[in-house]
Amino acid sequence: MKISLNWVKQFTDIDLSVDELVTKIGAQLGAVEEVIDLGAKYKDVVIAQIVEKKDHPNADKLAIYQAQVGREELVQVVCGDKNLQVGDKVAWIQPGAVVPSTHDKEPFTMEARPLRGEVSNGMFGSGAELLLNDNHGRVVALDTPADPGTLFADAYELNDFIVDIENKMFTHRPDCFGILGVAREIAGIQNSAFKSPDWYLKSLDRVKPGKTKLPLDVRNQAGELVPRFMAVAMADVKMGDSPLIIQSYLSRVGLKSINNIVDVTNYLMILTGQPLHAYDYDKVKERSGDMPVLIARKAGAKEKIRLLNGKEIAFDDPAILIATDKEPIGVGGIMGGADTEVDENTKNIILECANFDMYSIRRTAMKYGLFTDAVTRFNKGQSPLQNDIVLEEAVATVQYVSGAHVASDVFDVKTQLQKPAPVKVTNGFINVRLGLDLPAEDMARLLENVEFMVDVHGDELSTAPPFWRTDIEIPEDIVEEVGRLYGFDHLPVVLPKRTIKPAQKDNLLDLKTRIRDVLAKAGANEVLTYSFVHGNLLDRVGQDKTKAFELSNALSPDLQYYRLSLTPSLLEKIHPNIKAGYDEFAIFEIGKVHIKGLLDDKNGENVPRELNRIALVFAASPKAQKSYQGAAYYQANTYLHKVLNTFVGQGALTMKPLHEADFGEHLLIQQMTTPYNPERAAVLVKNDLVVGVVGEYRTDVARSLKLPAYTAGFEIFHSFLMADPAELYTPISKFPKVEQDISLKVSGDQPYQPLFDELLAGLHELSDENLKTSLMPLDIYKKDGNKHFTFRLSAAHYGKTLKAAEINQLLDKLADRAKQKFNAERI
Numbered sequence: 001m002k003i004s005l006n007w008v009k010q011f012t013d014i015d016l017s018v019d020e021l022v023t024k025i026g027a028q029l030g031a032v033e034e035v036i037d038l039g040a041k042y043k044d045v046v047i048a049q050i051v052e053k054k055d056h057p058n059a060d061k062l063a064i065y066q067a068q069v070g071r072e073e074l075v076q077v078v079c080g081d082k083n084l085q086v087g088d089k090v091a092w093i094q095p096g097a098v099v100p101s102t103h104d105k106e107p108f109t110m111e112a113r114p115l116r117g118e119v120s121n122g123m124f125g126s127g128a129e130l131l132l133n134d135n136h137g138r139v140v141a142l143d144t145p146a147d148p149g150t151l152f153a154d155a156y157e158l159n160d161f162i163v164d165i166e167n168k169m170f171t172h173r174p175d176c177f178g179i180l181g182v183a184r185e186i187a188g189i190q191n192s193a194f195k196s197p198d199w200y201l202k203s204l205d206r207v208k209p210g211k212t213k214l215p216l217d218v219r220n221q222a223g224e225l226v227p228r229f230m231a232v233a234m235a236d237v238k239m240g241d242s243p244l245i246i247q248s249y250l251s252r253v254g255l256k257s258i259n260n261i262v263d264v265t266n267y268l269m270i271l272t273g274q275p276l277h278a279y280d281y282d283k284v285k286e287r288s289g290d291m292p293v294l295i296a297r298k299a300g301a302k303e304k305i306r307l308l309n310g311k312e313i314a315f316d317d318p319a320i321l322i323a324t325d326k327e328p329i330g331v332g333g334i335m336g337g338a339d340t341e342v343d344e345n346t347k348n349i350i351l352e353c354a355n356f357d358m359y360s361i362r363r364t365a366m367k368y369g370l371f372t373d374a375v376t377r378f379n380k381g382q383s384p385l386q387n388d389i390v391l392e393e394a395v396a397t398v399q400y401v402s403g404a405h406v407a408s409d410v411f412d413v414k415t416q417l418q419k420p421a422p423v424k425v426t427n428g429f430i431n432v433r434l435g436l437d438l439p440a441e442d443m444a445r446l447l448e449n450v451e452f453m454v455d456v457h458g459d460e461l462s463t464a465p466p467f468w469r470t471d472i473e474i475p476e477d478i479v480e481e482v483g484r485l486y487g488f489d490h491l492p493v494v495l496p497k498r499t500i501k502p503a504q505k506d507n508l509l510d511l512k513t514r515i516r517d518v519l520a521k522a523g524a525n526e527v528l529t530y531s532f533v534h535g536n537l538l539d540r541v542g543q544d545k546t547k548a549f550e551l552s553n554a555l556s557p558d559l560q561y562y563r564l565s566l567t568p569s570l571l572e573k574i575h576p577n578i579k580a581g582y583d584e585f586a587i588f589e590i591g592k593v594h595i596k597g598l599l600d601d602k603n604g605e606n607v608p609r610e611l612n613r614i615a616l617v618f619a620a621s622p623k624a625q626k627s628y629q630g631a632a633y634y635q636a637n638t639y640l641h642k643v644l645n646t647f648v649g650q651g652a653l654t655m656k657p658l659h660e661a662d663f664g665e666h667l668l669i670q671q672m673t674t675p676y677n678p679e680r681a682a683v684l685v686k687n688d689l690v691v692g693v694v695g696e697y698r699t700d701v702a703r704s705l706k707l708p709a710y711t712a713g714f715e716i717f718h719s720f721l722m723a724d725p726a727e728l729y730t731p732i733s734k735f736p737k738v739e740q741d742i743s744l745k746v747s748g749d750q751p752y753q754p755l756f757d758e759l760l761a762g763l764h765e766l767s768d769e770n771l772k773t774s775l776m777p778l779d780i781y782k783k784d785g786n787k788h789f790t791f792r793l794s795a796a797h798y799g800k801t802l803k804a805a806e807i808n809q810l811l812d813k814l815a816d817r818a819k820q821k822f823n824a825e826r827i
Contacts, residue, residue, distance in 0.1 A: 001164070001165045001167055001170060001176070001177060001182070002162050002163070002164050002165075002252070002253040002254055003162065003163045003164075003165060003179065003182050003253075004038075004160055004161075004162055004179070004249060004252045004253060005018070005021075005160060005161045005162075005163065006157045006159075006160040007160075007179050007183075007249055007252070007271075008179060008182060008183040008186055010183075011179075011180060011183040011184075011194070011196075011197070012183045012184070012186060012187040012192065012194055013187075013192065014186065014190070015190060015192075016190065018035065018161050021163075021186070022035055022163060024189050024190070025163065025165065025186070025189070027487065027488065027489055028189040028484050028485070028487055028488070029165070029169070029176075029182075029185050029186070029189060029484075030165045030166055030169030030170060030176075031165065031166040031169050032163055032164065032165055032166075033164045033165065033166050034162075034163075034164040035161060035162070035163055035164070036161065036162040036164070037161060038153075038158055038159075038160040038161065038162055038252060039153050039158060039159035039160060039161075040103070041098075041100040041103040041104075041131070041158075042100055042130075042151070042152050042153040042158050042159075043097075043151075043153065044093070044094055044096060044097030044098070045091050045092070045093055045094075045097060045100065045125065045130070045151070045152040045153065046069055046091075046092045046094060046148075046149060046150070046151060046152060047069075047089055047090075047091065047092070047142060047144065047146050047147070047148055047149065047150045047151070047152055047155055048067035048068060048069045048075070048077075048089065048090050048091075048092035048124070048148055049067060049068045049087065049088070049089050049090075049148040050065050050066070050067050050068075050084055050085065050086050050087065050088050050089075050090065051066050051067065051068050051074065051086060052065065052066035052086065053065050053066075053084065053085070053086055055082075056078060056115075056116060056118060057117075057118075058116040058117050058118070059115070059116045061080060061082070062078055062079065062080055062082075062115065062116065063078070063079055063080075063081075063082045063084070064076060064077075064078055064118055065077050065078075065079055065084065065124075067090065067092060067124075067148075068148045068149075069092055069094075069148055069149055070148060070149040071148075071149070073149070075092070075094075075121045075122070076118070076119060076120065076121055077092070077120050077121055077122060077123060077124055078115040078116075078118050078119075078120035079120075079123070079124050079139060080137075081124070081126075081137070081138055081139040083138070083139075084124070084139055084141065088141045088142075089141065089142040089144065089146075089148070090124040090125070090139055090140065090141065090142060091124065091125040091130055091140060091142065091152045092122060092123075092124060092125075093110050093122050093123050093124070093125050093129070094110065094121070094122045095110050095111050095112045095121055095122050096109065096110065096111070097109070097110050097122065098110075099123075099125075099129050100125070100129060100130055100131050101128060101129045101130070101131055110122045110123060124139040124140075125139065125140060125152075126138055126139055126140060127140050127247075127257070130152075131251050132244065132247040132248060132251050132256075132257060133241075133247060133251075133256055133257035133258075134256055140244065142155070142244060143243060143244055144156065144244070156244060156245060156248045157245070157248070158248060160252060162252055162253070165182075167376065170380070171380060172380075172471045173380070173471060174273055174377065174380040174381050174382045174383065174468075174470060174471075175273055175383075175468040175469065176273075177273040177376065177377045177380060177382075178269075178270065178271055178272045178273030178274070178377075179270060179271050180196060180197075180200065180271055180272055180273075181273060181468065184196070184450050184451065185450065187449060187450070188446070188449045188450040188485050189484075189485060189487070191446070191449065191485075192449060193448065193449045194449060194450060194451060195451070196451065199389065199392070199393050199396075200272070200386075200389055200393075201389075202389070203388055203389060203392055204392065206392055206395070206396050207232065207391075207392055207395050207406055207410055208406060209405075209406045209407070209408075209409075210235065210236075210405025210406055210407060211405070212235035212236060212405065212407045213407055213408070214233040214235055214281060214292070214348060214407040214408050215291050215292060215408070216231070216232075216233045216281075216291070216292050216293070216294070216350065216408045216409075216411070217291050217292070217293040217294075217411075218230075218231045218293070218294050218295075218411035218413055219293065219294070219295045219296070219413065220295075220296045220413040221295055221296065221297040221298075222296045222297050222298055222320055222332075223415075224357065224415060225296075225298070225320055225356065225357040225360050226296040226320060226332065226354060226355070226356055226357070226413075227355045227356075227357070227384045227414060227415045227417065228354060228355040228384040228387050228412070228413070228414040228415070228417065229294075229296045229352075229354045229355075229411075229412075229413045229414070230352070230353045230354060230387050230388065230391050230410065230411060230412050230413070231294050231350055231351065231352045231353070231354075231410075231411050232350070232351050232391065232395060232406060232408055232409070232410045232411065233281055233292075233348065233349070233350050233351075233406075233407045233408035234281075234348065234349050234350075234351060234395065234398060234399075234404040234405065234406055234407055235281075235347075235348045235404060235405060235407035236347070236348070236403065236404055236405060237261065237346055237347060237348060237349055237398075237402045237403075237404040238402050238403045238404070239259055239260065239261065239342075239343070239344050239345075239346055239402070240259065240260050240402070241257065241259065241260060242257060242259070242260040242263035242264065242267075242401055243401060246263050246264075246267050246401075247263065249267065249270075250263060250266055250267060250270070253270055255270070255373070259342065259343075259344070260398075260401040260402050261278050261342050261346070261349060261398060261401075261402060262278060262342060263401075264278075264394060264397045264398050264401060265277060265278055265351075265394065266373075267397070268390055268393060268394050268397065269373060269374070269377065272386065272390050272393075273377050273382060273468075274353065274377070274382055274386055274387065274390040275333070275373070275374035275377055275378060275382075276351060276352065276353050276390065276391070276394055277322075277330065277336050277351075277352045277374075278342045278349050278350070278351055278352070279294075279329065279330075279336065279340045279342070279349060279350040279352065280340050280341060280342050280343070280346045280348075280349060281347075281348035281349055281350050282346075282347065282348055283339060283340040283341075284324060284329065284340050284350060287324045287326055287327055287329060287339065287340070288324040288325055288326060289324075289325045289326060292324070292350075293324050293325050294322060294323075294324070294350065294352065295322070295323050295324065295325065296320060296321075296322055296332055296354065296413075297320075297321055297323060298318045298319070298320065298321070299315035299317070299318060299319045299320070299321045299328070300315070301315070301316060302314050302315065302316065303315050303321070303328060304328075305321070305328045305329070305330070305331065305337050306337060306338045306339065307331065307335045307336070307337060307338060307370075308335055308336050308337070308338050308341060309335065310338070311370075313331070313368050313370075317363065317364065317367055318360075319331060319332075319360070319363075319364040319367075319368075320332035320333065320356055320357075320360055320361075320364070322336075322352070331364065331370065332354065332356050332361075333354070333356035333360075333361045333374055333375070333378040334361065334364060334365060334370050334372055334374060334375050334378075335370060335372055335374070348407065349398075349404070351391065351394055351395065351398065353387045353388075353390055353391035353394065354387065355378075355382060355383075355384035355387055356378050358378060358379045358380065358381045359379075359553075361375060361378045361379045362375075362379040363553060365379065381470050382470075383467055383468050383469075383470050384414065384417055385417060385419065385467035385468070386467065386468060387412075388410075388412065391410070419467055420464070420465040420466075420467065420469055420470065420472055420473075421473070422462055422463060422464045422465075423462075423463050423465070423472060423473070423474065423475060423477065423478055424460060424461070424462050424463070424475070425460070425461055425463070425475040425478045425479070426440075426459045426460050426461070427439065427440040427443055427459050427460075427461065428459060429475055429479070430443060430478065430479050430482050433476075433479045433483075434479065434482065434483050434486075434491055435491055435492045435494065436486070436491065436492075438482070438486070440456045440458070440459055440460070440461055441456060443461060443482050444456050444461055446481075446482055446485040446486060447461075447463060447478075447481060447482070447485070449485065450481075450485065451466045452464065452465060452466065452469075452481075453466075461478070463478055507722060508612070508718070508722070511647075511718065511721060511722055512590050514646070514647075515590060515614060515643060515647075515721075516590070518642055518643055518646050519586075519588050519616065519639065519642070519643065522586075522638075522639055522642050523586060524586035524587065524588045524616060524618075524639060525585060525586065525587050525588070526587070526588055526589065526590070527570070527573060527587050527588070527589050528589065528591075529569040529570070529572075529573070529589060529591070530559055530569070531562060531563060531591065531592060531593075531594075532551065532554065532555070532559035532560065532561060532562060532563065533559065533560070533561055533562075533563045533568060533569060534557075534558045534559070534560055534561075535560050535561055537568050537569075537572060538561060538563075538564065538568065540568075540701065540704040540705060541567070541568045541571065541674060541675040541701050541704075541705075542674045542675060542698070542700070542701065543564050543565070543568065543671050543674050543675075544564075544671065545561055546596075547564060547595055547596050547597075547667055547671060548561040548562055548563070548564050548594070548595065548596065549561065549562040549594055549595075549596060549608055562593070562594040562608065563593055563594070564593060564594075564595055564671040564672075565593050565613065565615070565671055565672045565675075565715060566589050566591055566593060566613045566614075566615035566715055567615050567617070567672070567675050567713060567715050568675065569589065569591075569615075570587055570588075570589060570615055570616075570617045570713065571617060571675065571697070571701070571705050571707065571713075572705060573587060574587075574617060574619045574705065574706075574707050574708070574711065575705060575706040575707065577619075578619065578621055578708060583620065583621040583623055583624035584618075584619070584620040584621065584624040585618075585619060586616060586617070586618040586619075586635075586639060587616070587617055588614065588615060588616035588617075588639075589614075589615055590612075590613075590614050591612075591613060591615075592610045592611060592612060592613070593611050593613055594608040594609065594610065594611065595611070595667060595668055595671065597667065598611070598668070611668070611717075612717070612718035612719070613672075613715055613716070613717060613718065614643070614715070614716050614717075614718065615713065615714065615715040615716075616636065616639050616640070616713050616714055616715075617636075617711065617712070617713035618632065618635045618636050618639065618711070618712055618713060619632075619707065619708055619710065619711040620632070620635075620708060620710040620711075621708050621710075622708060622709070622710075624710075625708070625709070625710040628710065630780075631680070631696070631712070632696055632709075632710045632711055632712035633680060633681070633694070633695055633696050633712050635712060636694055636695070636696075636712035636713050636714050637694055637712075637714075639714070640692075640694050640714045640716070643716075643721075647721040648720070648721065652686065653684050653685065653686050653691070654684075654685045654686075654753070654757055655682040655683065655684055655685070655694075655753045655757075656682060656683050656685055656753070657678075657679075657681075657682055657751070657753075658673060658676055658677075658678045658679075658681040658682055658683055658693065658695060659678035659679055661673075661683045661690065663690065666690075669683075669690050672693060672715055673693045675697050675698060675701050676693055676695045676696070676697055676698065677695060677696050677697055677698045677699070680695050680696040681693060681694065681695020681696060682694055682695055682753065684716060686720050689720075691716060691717050691719075691720040692714060692715060692716030692717060693714060693715055693716075694712075694713070694714035695712060695713075695714075696711065696712045697711060697712070697713075730772075732796075733772070733796040733797060733798045734798075735796065735797055735798070735799075735800060735801045735802070736796075736801060736802075737794060737795065737796040738794070738795050738796070738802045738807055739792055739793065739794050739795075740792070740793050740807050740808075740811065741778065741790055741791065741792050741793070742790070742791050742793060742811050742814065742815065742826065743788060743789065743790045743791075743826065743827045744788070744789050744790075744791075744815065744818055744824040744825065744826055744827070745786050745787070745788050745824065745825045745826075745827050746786065746787050746789065746818075746822050746823070746824045746825075747785075747786060747787070747823070748782060748785045748786055748787055750787055750822060752777070752780060752789065754822070755789060755818065755822055755824070756775070756777065756789075756791075758817060758818060758821055758822070759775055759791065759814050759817070759818060760775055762813065762814050762817045763775055763793075763810075763814065766810060766813060766814075769798075770797055770798045770799045771795065771796075771797050771798075772795070772796050772797075772798070773793065773794065773795045773796075773810075774793075774794045775791050775792070775793055775794075776791065776792050776794075777789070777790070777791055777792075778790040778791060778792050788827070793807070793810070793811065793814075795807060795810070
């Protein structure tokens with residue numbers, strides 16, 4: 001937001017130097033990005049008055065002017081604009097002066113030099129050269145009573161400083177997107193009382209109909225999306241340039257002059273923060289039925305409009321359109337249509353002053369790439385209570401600059417408009433939060449300086465925000481206002497008190513850190529993906545996207561839904577990494593998932609429950625796969641058991657084939673296991689509850705996501721790892737560890753997991769506190785219709801050295817147990 005200090009000074013005094021003011025603005029209002037000394041661009045430009053004109057003897061397109069630049073001083077200037085007349089005042093850019101339009105680029109310094117044999121002492125400035133408009137070919141005829149020799153900057157108040165304040169600092173302050181709002185705040189931070197102009201505080205009843213009557217109808221068919229829709233027709237408009245003072249103030253804040261009507265709408269937008277739009281009445285009439293009509297409504301599917309910037313839009317979202325009863329003529333709150341543009345041939349106009357839903361404006365602007373000054377203001381939530389006031393001022397200003405008069409009723413189509421509700425707060429509430437000891441009366445004065453109405457009853461302040469303060473709703477808002485206006489730099493600098501007790505460890509964060517350490521040491525790499533996914537990804541892995549929360553205003557078209565599990569997000573990353581030349585890798589993520597039906601009641605609102613998960617995927621290209629024995633399932637299972645052995649130990653979980661698992665109506669488990677191949681995956685079960693899944697993926701999932709054949713992974717819940725944590729440290733026995741293998745032959749249809757679980761259960765029964773054992777599989781193979789399983793037993797005693805006979809006895813008991821239950825033969 002660019003602020004002209006001279007414009008601000010029209011409404012409040014500034015008692016500080018520019019540097020002091022900028023410092024104060026940065027501390028109490030918003031971050032200052034840049035300060036521009038505007039007067040430096042015009043320091044050698046002088047007002048001159050033409051006293052003689054004659055044709056150039058050697059050039060038909062040039063004229064020679066004698067111009068008075070002081071009481072008696074005359075200069076000769078050769079100029080290509082032959083329309084100037086004796087008595088006209090112009091801006092003379094004298095020899096040695098830099099042309100203002102080149103000041104910040106490659107400075108062009110004027111000099112006295114001959115043009116076709118006649119000396120020209122400098123030049124007369126055009127609108128473009130003086131940074132007023134885009135007209136390069138015509139010298140500006142000045143409309144000032146200033147005497148020749150007066151500095152151009154003095155005559156048009158251009159000895160000015162432009163302060164550029166970061167827009168994001170005003171995101172919650174729509175009133176500060178106007179000069180009036182910033183002037184009010186500058187008064188407030190100087191501890192001065194501000195009073196808005198009379199015309200801004202209430203209607204002065206200045207809209208009087210003239211002799212011409214123009215039929216017009218105004219309707220709102222967009223409901224709450226357009227809280228207020230106002231318009232009035234004006235007749236007998238004389239188009240032309242706006243006064244130079246208006247052009248100069250527009251140019252200071254980055255806007256170029258168009259014509260007197262458009263300049264008025266832009267001038268008042270910058271002044272008040274309220275955008276306006278002017279339509280050519282006769283062009284609207286041509287595009288209407290029996291009567292010219294303006295209708296605010298939602299866009300229809302594929303409805304098209306050509307905008308003022310030349311861009312054609314075909315709508316497929318419910319944007320707000322301004323239309324006649326036949327066709328659209330503008331995008332509400334964003335930009336007008338090219339077919340109803342006000343131009344040099346315009347005779348009658350319609351002035352529109354409306355208020356639009358900020359969220360709708362933001363969605364439409366983002367969707368179609370339409371970013372205008374109007375969007376900047378409307379998407380901050382301008383107050384609809386100022387529309388009638390601004391429209392009245394616009395009518396009065398248009399009458400002044402064009403001689404037009406009101407030719408219709410003032411239409412005001414509105415929903416129920418509410419003034420900001422009073423907020424009650426005590427000075428104790430404010431002082432406790434700011435660390436101050438201000439009396440209630442001092443707080444009231446600070447607020448009244450920026451036009452709050454404040455009643456003080458003892459220690460209580462009843463504050464009525466002005467109509468333009470749409471951001472004041474709760475007592476904490478008053479705390480912020482008092483702190484900001486008083487000056488946060490005046491607050492006491494005191495370190496907060498805190499206990500010297502150690503901070504309590506966050507168990508969840510500690511668990512995540514330990515999981516990362518385990519998987520990273522195993523060679524896996526952590527990735528972080530979005531919690532949102534595209535609906536197509538859910539379809540490709542077979543998940544039901546109707547069970548996922550859909551975002552109504554997604555950050556991107558690729559981020560439409562909350563994910564139902566972590567696995568699809570990881571699978572989506574496999575093919576790009578394989579293609580990039582990474583032949584084998586394991587990636588994992590620790591994150592959150594959500595599903596419909598699982599909500600948390602926080603602060604009285606039902607919000608999606610966050611479910612913590614860990615997921616890993618291992619993949620190897622066909623070339624790298626040759627170095628691995630067995631199926632990809634076992635690689636994923638190896639990573640999984642490194643986690644399980646660290647946190648829950650052997651025997652805490654059982655595994656069941658996925659195709660034998662019955663989840664009932666448990667949607668969470670259904671969606672988690674959907675991507676996995678039921679014949680090549682298993683679920684993890686603890687106390688009859690499914691807590692995870694490990695395995696390879698369905699063929700259609702692999703094909704859809706271009707996964708290599710050697711790909712598998714797992715996904716498990718956090719909660720069961722936290723519920724029964726294993727010992728972090730187990731001392732090593734001072735006696736040697738013994739390892740011995742056992743091989744068992746079983747029938748060819750015997751699954752691995754039940755046999756392993758039975759051996760593990762037997763070990764736990766045979767072990768005691770002094771004997772620590774573990775069991776791990778070595779190989780599985782088929783021969784003559786049977787399966788051969790080989791396991792390695794590790795045993796360590798904490799009181800003695802184990803003997804071979806003791807280990808053999810232990811293995812014999814395990815073999816007997818396997819024989820009794822599975823008819824297993826030891827080989």
